[in-house]
Amino acid sequence: MAENNIEKSRIMTFNEDKHEIALETKDLHVHYGSNEAIRDVSLQFERFKITALIGASGSGKSTYLRSLNRMNDGIADVTGKIIYRDLDINKDDVDIYEMRKHIGMVFQRPNPFSKSIYENITFALKRHGMKDKQLLEERVEKSLKQAALWDQVKDDLNVSALSLSGGQQQRLCIARAIAMEPDILLLDEPASALDPISSRIVEESLLELKEKYTIIIVTHNMQQASRISDYTAFFHSGNAVEFDKTTTIFTRPTIKLTDDYVSGNFG
Numbered sequence: 001m002a003e004n005n006i007e008k009s010r011i012m013t014f015n016e017d018k019h020e021i022a023l024e025t026k027d028l029h030v031h032y033g034s035n036e037a038i039r040d041v042s043l044q045f046e047r048f049k050i051t052a053l054i055g056a057s058g059s060g061k062s063t064y065l066r067s068l069n070r071m072n073d074g075i076a077d078v079t080g081k082i083i084y085r086d087l088d089i090n091k092d093d094v095d096i097y098e099m100r101k102h103i104g105m106v107f108q109r110p111n112p113f114s115k116s117i118y119e120n121i122t123f124a125l126k127r128h129g130m131k132d133k134q135l136l137e138e139r140v141e142k143s144l145k146q147a148a149l150w151d152q153v154k155d156d157l158n159v160s161a162l163s164l165s166g167g168q169q170q171r172l173c174i175a176r177a178i179a180m181e182p183d184i185l186l187l188d189e190p191a192s193a194l195d196p197i198s199s200r201i202v203e204e205s206l207l208e209l210k211e212k213y214t215i216i217i218v219t220h221n222m223q224q225a226s227r228i229s230d231y232t233a234f235f236h237s238g239n240a241v242e243f244d245k246t247t248t249i250f251t252r253p254t255i256k257l258t259d260d261y262v263s264g265n266f267g
């Protein structure tokens with residue numbers, strides 16, 4: 001069990017008259033058996049902004065992120081509130097299938113289906129009842145454009161997704177997630193398995209995506225966090241230690257633990 005040695009934390013909250021909150025957790029705890037991986041985390045995520053979750057390995061970033069759209073159901077015990085559109089989506093009676101249309105997720109390793117590019121994107125749409133061929137084609141084009149992949153694949157959407165490069169596969173996974181037109185995109189180190197060039201291209205597409213989506217991203221890469229995020233939450237031992245504008249976290253954090261981490265003294 002991680003030791004709770006956090007004496008101080010500093011969590012910024014938004015003035016809700018000026019900032020629209022897309023998602024919020026209140027007193028969130030996550031236990032894997034007796035191991036408390038997330039301790040009482042209350043954070044707000046502003047709409048159409050990118051929030052980075054940073055911290056050393058094992059600090060709880062992925063556990064927290066995965067709890068936000070109930071990916072930890074059946075794996076961990078998650079208590080506390082996850083507020084989306086005035087609804088606590090951590091309640092038992094929430095339709096998880098429906099909720100995930102609004103809160104989509106992209107994982108660390110590109111995981112396209114072993115199907116064509118076109119089918120990767122239309123699969124979930126069809127399962128949700130979209131049948132019209134023209135509408136499906138429009139959605140495929142729009143999401144591939146938003147994920148900055150359209151120009152490279154538009155001439156043959158019937159090739160296998162597995163024939164794409166790693167970076168292209170990850171952008172396809174982003175396109176697949178946004179094809180559902182979610183409000184919120186959760187990304188768990190989406191560029192960590194990619195080479196630096198593909199990683200920068202994914203970053204650039206995320207910057208464009210924030211015009212339309214609220215993005216919450218786990219990253220180990222400090223440069224990436226400072227390049228793309230508006231806000232940053234620093235996690236340590238399952239606690240959200242400090243949350244503020246990214247520039248503040250990286251240039252003048254209040255808490256020593258944050259300072260040590262962002263200046264590379266541990267982690």
Ligand SMILES: Nc1ncnc2c1ncn2[C@@H]1O[C@H](COP(=O)(O)OP(=O)(O)OP(=O)(O)O)[C@@H](O)[C@H]1O
Nearest residue numbers: 032035037055056057058059060061062063064075
């Ligand atoms: N499926 C699981 N079952 C049991 N314990 C888990 C599981 N996933 C994570 N944990 C534990 O929860 C704690 C937080 O892990 P988590 O993966 O959330 O951290 P992280 O900050 O995302 O780490 P990393 O950067 O290495 O991915 C760790 O103690 C880890 O061992």
